[in-house]
Amino acid sequence: MQTTLEEPVDRLFLPSSSPVDRGQRRRAFALLLLLVGALAATAPYATIALTGTGILLPAYATAVLVTDLMTAILLVGVFTVERSPAVLLLASGYLFAGLTVVPWALTFPGAFAPDGLLGGGLQSTAAIAAVRRLGFPLCILGYALMARPGSARGTWRGPVPSAVAASIAAVFLLAVAVSWLALAEQGLLPALMTSRSQASALWDLVPGAAVLLCLAGLILLWRRGRCVLDLWLMVVLCSLLIEILLLAGLSGGRFSLGWWAGRLYGLIAASVVLLVLLSETTILQGRLARSIAAERRGREARLSTLEALSASIAHEVNQPLSSMVTNADAAVRWLDRSPPDLAEVRAALSRIAEDGHRAGRIVESTRATLRRGRRERQPLEVNALLGHVAARWRDDLELDRVSLRLRLAETLPPVAGDPVQLEQVLCNLVGNALEALRGVDDRVRSVEIASAPEGERAVLISVSDNGPGFGPADGERIFEPFFTTKPDGLGMGLMFCRSVIEAHGGRLWAEPGAPGARFRFTLPAESGPVAEAGR
Amino acid sequence: MNSDSTAVFVVDDDASVRHSLESLLRSVGHLVQSFESTEALLAAERPDLPACLVLDVRLRGRSGLEFVSDPSFAALALPVVFVTAHGDIPMSVTAMKAGAIEFLTKPFRDQDLLDAVHRGLALDRHRRAEASALAEIAAREATLTAREREVMALVAEGRLNKQIAAELGLSEMTVKVHRAQVMRKMQAGSLPELVRLADRLEAESRKA
Numbered sequence: 001m002q003t004t005l006e007e008p009v010d011r012l013f014l015p016s017s018s019p020v021d022r023g024q025r026r027r028a029f030a031l032l033l034l035l036v037g038a039l040a041a042t043a044p045y046a047t048i049a050l051t052g053t054g055i056l057l058p059a060y061a062t063a064v065l066v067t068d069l070m071t072a073i074l075l076v077g078v079f080t081v082e083r084s085p086a087v088l089l090l091a092s093g094y095l096f097a098g099l100t101v102v103p104w105a106l107t108f109p110g111a112f113a114p115d116g117l118l119g120g121g122l123q124s125t126a127a128i129a130a131v132r133r134l135g136f137p138l139c140i141l142g143y144a145l146m147a148r149p150g151s152a153r154g155t156w157r158g159p160v161p162s163a164v165a166a167s168i169a170a171v172f173l174l175a176v177a178v179s180w181l182a183l184a185e186q187g188l189l190p191a192l193m194t195s196r197s198q199a200s201a202l203w204d205l206v207p208g209a210a211v212l213l214c215l216a217g218l219i220l221l222w223r224r225g226r227c228v229l230d231l232w233l234m235v236v237l238c239s240l241l242i243e244i245l246l247l248a249g250l251s252g253g254r255f256s257l258g259w260w261a262g263r264l265y266g267l268i269a270a271s272v273v274l275l276v277l278l279s280e281t282t283i284l285q286g287r288l289a290r291s292i293a294a295e296r297r298g299r300e301a302r303l304s305t306l307e308a309l310s311a312s313i314a315h316e317v318n319q320p321l322s323s324m325v326t327n328a329d330a331a332v333r334w335l336d337r338s339p340p341d342l343a344e345v346r347a348a349l350s351r352i353a354e355d356g357h358r359a360g361r362i363v364e365s366t367r368a369t370l371r372r373g374r375r376e377r378q379p380l381e382v383n384a385l386l387g388h389v390a391a392r393w394r395d396d397l398e399l400d401r402v403s404l405r406l407r408l409a410e411t412l413p414p415v416a417g418d419p420v421q422l423e424q425v426l427c428n429l430v431g432n433a434l435e436a437l438r439g440v441d442d443r444v445r446s447v448e449i450a451s452a453p454e455g456e457r458a459v460l461i462s463v464s465d466n467g468p469g470f471g472p473a474d475g476e477r478i479f480e481p482f483f484t485t486k487p488d489g490l491g492m493g494l495m496f497c498r499s500v501i502e503a504h505g506g507r508l509w510a511e512p513g514a515p516g517a518r519f520r521f522t523l524p525a526e527s528g529p530v531a532e533a534g535r
Numbered sequence: 536m537n538s539d540s541t542a543v544f545v546v547d548d549d550a551s552v553r554h555s556l557e558s559l560l561r562s563v564g565h566l567v568q569s570f571e572s573t574e575a576l577l578a579a580e581r582p583d584l585p586a587c588l589v590l591d592v593r594l595r596g597r598s599g600l601e602f603v604s605d606p607s608f609a610a611l612a613l614p615v616v617f618v619t620a621h622g623d624i625p626m627s628v629t630a631m632k633a634g635a636i637e638f639l640t641k642p643f644r645d646q647d648l649l650d651a652v653h654r655g656l657a658l659d660r661h662r663r664a665e666a667s668a669l670a671e672i673a674a675r676e677a678t679l680t681a682r683e684r685e686v687m688a689l690v691a692e693g694r695l696n697k698q699i700a701a702e703l704g705l706s707e708m709t710v711k712v713h714r715a716q717v718m719r720k721m722q723a724g725s726l727p728e729l730v731r732l733a734d735r736l737e738a739e740s741r742k743a
Contacts, residue, residue: 318620322641323552329645330559337562348558355551396595399575431595438596 046250046258054110061105068098071274083156086146093139099175104128126192137213144220207248239269320355377416389426407450413525429463436467464518545569547591573602587655592619614655686713691733
């Protein structure tokens with residue numbers, strides 16, 4: 001269906017349009033089995049007459065009235081969101097069933113008064129019952145015949161409040177008209193009852209027609225795409241069928257055991273949709289709260305990553321940018337001299353080119369960080385990479401009188417990775433170690449870079465120093481953006497390192513040394529034959 | 536511009552920024568020495584010339600701001616121009632309070648830097664001239680005898696010869712002779728000039 005794409009997402013959560021999951025189908029089937037089982041259990045005793053139980057009828061009628069009205073209200077609520085006329089028809093059906101139960105119970109002989117209230121005759125109650133019995137399945141049938149909720153045709157385009165008001169008014173008028181007809185025009189009523197507790201042969205037509213309506217509704221609902229509401233309406237129809245079977249076929253007339261059992265099924269039929277709507281609403285609310293929380297968390301995470309990223313771009317790109325501007329200014333000044341010093345101009349221009357390349361590399365690797373998984377990976381020898389990093393830092397280390405130890409495993413599987421990023425991570429870690437060692441005067445300052453195989457399919461790399469280390473509480477916080485222990489640090493370095501290592505499928509963590517700090521990370525070995533990959 | 540008679544020191548941990556600053560400053564005729572850390576600056580042998588320091592705030596070791604509040608910097612007595620990639624207002628306030636000439640955010644206009652450096656150099660030249668003039672006066676004072684110093688101090692206070700003679704228990708004639716000696720040794724052409732010289736020495740000794 002082409003319109004499904006345009007549907008707002010919230011419709012998917014409504015019981016009238018959300019698809020049935022397996023658990024729901026199982027629950028509906030279990031309830032159905034229970035109802036049939038209960039029918040089988042009551043059937044042998046159905047004819048036992050329970051005289052004097054007429055006083056319970058008002059309670060029953062009240063329960064039916066309340067559940068029908070509540071169901072109608074909830075369905076109207078669904079209609080206002082979904083604007084499906086089918087749902088509004090269903091709501092009208094419930095409203096009608098709820099309203100007509102009032103005159104039905106009031107006129108019922110032996111309930112409020114021996115002859116019933118409102119001056120009803122022998123046929124009044126039966127006539128109202130017949131209209132209820134046929135009207136409700138007719139509404140479900142109408143619901144099943146109308147266009148699916150959520151589809152383009154099944155959406156009410158007009159104003160919602162007036163549609164709701166018109167339906168309620170129509171149902172109200174209909175209920176009043178039926179009651180008035182049954183009470184005031186008793187001469188027009190067919191002879192459905194022969195006595196207060198015994199039905200005539202003509203009455204048999206009513207359950208027969210009702211059974212046909214229920215079966216038609218069942219078939220239509222079954223054949224249609226089954227949403228949650230459809231599924232439970234099928235349960236409602238089944239319990240209505242059982243009710244009819246009990247009342248018309250098995251029971252021994254009014255106030256017999258079978259008759260009361262049938263009434264109970266009627267109550268179940270009335271409350272199934274109410275319970276489903278209520279539980280769906282509760283579940284929906286929980287799900288909604290959870291997804292809002294998840295969305296908020298996600299947005300916060302995205303925001304802080306974005307902030308971190310922009311800060312790191314500003315930090316990294318500004319240096320070459322500033323250097324380019326100054327070099328260009330210098331070149332102009334060398335040119336303006338008389339005679340122009342072309343050697344200096346050339347030197348300045350080539351520095352500009354270098355800075356441009358450097359800025360380009362930073363931008364490229366930042367983009368690569370964003371574009372996780374699509375990064376250019378190449379097979380890398382970890383030891384060569386570590387050696388390269390050590391060589392880069394040798395002068396700085398010597399300047400700070402730090403002894404560097406490289407402890408490399410002899411054979412390591414090659415890893416797949418982005419050499420620029422991994423080098424940045426290592427430089428970050430070594431730079432941190434160096435910074436931590438600046439205040440150390442009572443022992444030989446040392447940094448150790450080590451590699452070791454980690455199991456068969458990974459390499460473990462560690463950078464340790466014997467500086468002051470970090471506090472026990474800071475072990476995980478140091479990886480958070482903007483957390484820093486340096487007087488003018490940005491708090492970006494370790495967060496960047498961790499995101500790079502995790503993008504490589506590895507793990508980065510910090511351990512306290514004795515003394516100092518040790519940062520370790522793993523990199524998964526490149527998949528493929530290990531022996532051939534060595535260069 | 537002022538050629539080899541001035542020096543500019545650049546401290547920035549980014550080599551390419553360092554080289555660009557060096558080139559820019561050399562192009563206008565400054566003698567430039569650049570360092571990657573303040574430690575390297577302190578360890579280096581620096582020419583004895585009017586000088587100015589261009590200092591990055593964010594350095595790998597001690598930051599530029601920490602450095603200027605350190606006693607080792609006070610001994611250098613250099614005017615400082617700060618440059619930084621991320622300047623904020625508190626940072627610039629700290630820098631200006633620490634006596635910076637200027638606080639420039641990268642990338643900056645070359646003229647801004649050159650102007651700031653120029654001001655720094657002028658300041659340092661002035662400071663050096665002051666210092667050497669003072670050293671000269673102090674050298675002259677060193678040639679005075681103890682008695683002559685006493686006489687100079689009283690003369691500077693505005694006492695008459697008669698009063699000085701009474702205070703020191705000398706004859707007025709002897710005071711006159713001492714006074715003439717003081718004028719000659721201090722190379723003062725007039726009494727007001729001698730008073731000025733004595734005041735400067737007095738001010739310097741109070742400062743110390």
